[in-house]
Amino acid sequence: KTGQWRGEFWNRRKTGEIYPQLSTISTVHDQAGRLTNYIAVFGDITQIKQSEQELYKLAHEDALTGLPNRSLLRARVEQSLSRAERDGSMCALLFLDLDLFKTVNDTLGHTVGDALLQRVAESIKSQVRAADSIARIGGDEFVVLIDDLSGPNGATQLARRLLDIFKQPFDALGRELYITASIGISIFPTDGRDMDTLLSNADVAMYQAKEHGRNNYRFFEQSMTEGAIERLRLETALRGALARQELTLVYQPQVKLSDRCMYGAEVLLRWQHPELGQIPPERFIPIAEELGLIGELGAWVLENACAQLAEWDAHGLLIPRLAVNLSVQQLERIDLADTIAALLARTHIEGDRLELEVTETMLMRHTKQVITNLHALREIGITIAFDDFGSGFSSLGYLKNLPINRLKIDKTLVDNLTQDPNDDTIARTVIALGRGLGLDVLAEGVETEVQAEFLLREHCDEAQGYLFSRPMSADQIVDFQIGHLVQTPHKN
Incomplete structure (x- = not known):
C-alpha cells in the first residue's frame, strides 16, 4: 500500500565475509499511475548492529562477568513463572552470596576481588544446565534460576554441587584464594508467585545459611521472616554500638594447672543493648563480618585491651599477658604488625604481654600476607596462639611451619574427659603433640576438678573455664587476683 518495502538480511562480501544489510525497495509509477520501475537501496549496517549489541549488553549483562544482570534475570524469571503456572510445574531461585568477600577487597584490593568474581562466575556457570539461568545482581551476589523443576530435590542437588566448587582455591591474578558461599533457596509457587517475593525470600534463607555457620544452604521457611527482621534491627544497632559505648570487654582468667595462679586472661567482647539486652558474640560477630x-571492632578491642594492661600496671597489678582474638580481616592487613607495634609503644606495653589468637580457618587461607604478618608479629615479641585446636580438620603442617607459641585445646575435646575413652586418647595426643613441638598447651572450657586433674596428669600447662572463673570485668579481675586461688603472678 505504501509502495515501499524495507527489510534486513544477510549478504556476502566478495571476500566471503557475511554481513548484515538493510534494503529499501520502492516502486516508481508513471503519470498514469502504472508501475514502471523499482528502486532498491542497500546499506551495510554492521556498525549499527554492533552498537545495538553493545547497548543490549549494557542493559542486560553484567560488565565484569558477562552474566545476565538483574534486568535480564527478571525477564527470564517472568517467562519461567508463566510456563510453570501454565504447566503446573515448579521453578526455583538460588541466591548465592560469597562469605566475607569484603575482606578480599579490603585486604587484597578490588582488582583481585574482581578477578575472583570472574573465576567464581565461570565455576558456577559450569554447574548450571543450559536451560537454566545464572545472573550476577550486584557485588558478590549471584542468582540461579532453575526452570521446569519437578521437586525441591533438584534444587538441593544443584546447591550441593555449587558448594562443592568452593572446596578448591580460585586463581585470582596468580593468587590462590579460598572462599566459601552461602545459598538461600525459594520455590515457586509455595514461597512466592512473582520474582520480587521469590528473590526476597531466597535472600532471607541465604542469611539463615550464614547464621548457621556459612558454607551451606537453606530453603526458605515462613518463620525465617521474623529472623530477617531481627537481623535488620541488629545490623542497624551494631553500626552505632561503638559510638553509643554499648560494647565492653570482659576477661577470663587463664591459670597454670600446677599452682592455679593466674598467668593471663583472654579478652572477650560483650554487647549490652539498651532494649535488646545482652547480645551474645555468636549473634553479632558474623553480622559485623558481613557488614565490614x-x-x-577488632582495632577497638586491641586498643582497649592494651590500655587496660597499662591501667593495671599503673595500679601495681601485673597481669603477665592478655590474649586477643584476631579477625581474618585484621590478619591479612599489610600494616598489621606496624599498627600493633605503634599501639604497644603508645601504651608502654611489652610485646610478649600480648597474645594474638588465630583459628584454623584463618590459617587455611594461608596467603603470603598471613605468613608475613605472623612472622612480623613474632619479631616484635608477640606470642601467637592456635585457637580451637581439635574442632576442625587441622593440618600438622600449620603447627610445624608457622610461628605458633601456644596450642589451645578446644572445649569440645575437654567436655567428656574421663567419660569417653576416645576423647581421652585424643586429648592425650594433642597435648603430646604440642609439647613435642615445643608449644605451650592450654585447655579451654574446663569446668570440673576431674577434667583439671586429667589435664595436669597429661602435662597440659594451663587452662581456662568456669572451674576457675567466668569472664569478669576489669575491676573483678583485681578481686580475683587478691582471692585465695591466685597468688601474685609472675612471668614464665
Whole structure:
C-alpha cells in the first residue's frame, strides 16, 4: 500500500565475509499511475548492529562477568513463572552470596576481588544446565534460576554441587584464594508467585545459611521472616554500638594447672543493648563480618585491651599477658604488625604481654600476607596462639611451619574427659603433640576438678573455664587476683 518495502538480511562480501544489510525497495509509477520501475537501496549496517549489541549488553549483562544482570534475570524469571503456572510445574531461585568477600577487597584490593568474581562466575556457570539461568545482581551476589523443576530435590542437588566448587582455591591474578558461599533457596509457587517475593525470600534463607555457620544452604521457611527482621534491627544497632559505648570487654582468667595462679586472661567482647539486652558474640560477630565492621571492632578491642594492661600496671597489678582474638580481616592487613607495634609503644606495653589468637580457618587461607604478618608479629615479641585446636580438620603442617607459641585445646575435646575413652586418647595426643613441638598447651572450657586433674596428669600447662572463673570485668579481675586461688603472678 505504501509502495515501499524495507527489510534486513544477510549478504556476502566478495571476500566471503557475511554481513548484515538493510534494503529499501520502492516502486516508481508513471503519470498514469502504472508501475514502471523499482528502486532498491542497500546499506551495510554492521556498525549499527554492533552498537545495538553493545547497548543490549549494557542493559542486560553484567560488565565484569558477562552474566545476565538483574534486568535480564527478571525477564527470564517472568517467562519461567508463566510456563510453570501454565504447566503446573515448579521453578526455583538460588541466591548465592560469597562469605566475607569484603575482606578480599579490603585486604587484597578490588582488582583481585574482581578477578575472583570472574573465576567464581565461570565455576558456577559450569554447574548450571543450559536451560537454566545464572545472573550476577550486584557485588558478590549471584542468582540461579532453575526452570521446569519437578521437586525441591533438584534444587538441593544443584546447591550441593555449587558448594562443592568452593572446596578448591580460585586463581585470582596468580593468587590462590579460598572462599566459601552461602545459598538461600525459594520455590515457586509455595514461597512466592512473582520474582520480587521469590528473590526476597531466597535472600532471607541465604542469611539463615550464614547464621548457621556459612558454607551451606537453606530453603526458605515462613518463620525465617521474623529472623530477617531481627537481623535488620541488629545490623542497624551494631553500626552505632561503638559510638553509643554499648560494647565492653570482659576477661577470663587463664591459670597454670600446677599452682592455679593466674598467668593471663583472654579478652572477650560483650554487647549490652539498651532494649535488646545482652547480645551474645555468636549473634553479632558474623553480622559485623558481613557488614565490614569487624576490622573496626577488632582495632577497638586491641586498643582497649592494651590500655587496660597499662591501667593495671599503673595500679601495681601485673597481669603477665592478655590474649586477643584476631579477625581474618585484621590478619591479612599489610600494616598489621606496624599498627600493633605503634599501639604497644603508645601504651608502654611489652610485646610478649600480648597474645594474638588465630583459628584454623584463618590459617587455611594461608596467603603470603598471613605468613608475613605472623612472622612480623613474632619479631616484635608477640606470642601467637592456635585457637580451637581439635574442632576442625587441622593440618600438622600449620603447627610445624608457622610461628605458633601456644596450642589451645578446644572445649569440645575437654567436655567428656574421663567419660569417653576416645576423647581421652585424643586429648592425650594433642597435648603430646604440642609439647613435642615445643608449644605451650592450654585447655579451654574446663569446668570440673576431674577434667583439671586429667589435664595436669597429661602435662597440659594451663587452662581456662568456669572451674576457675567466668569472664569478669576489669575491676573483678583485681578481686580475683587478691582471692585465695591466685597468688601474685609472675612471668614464665
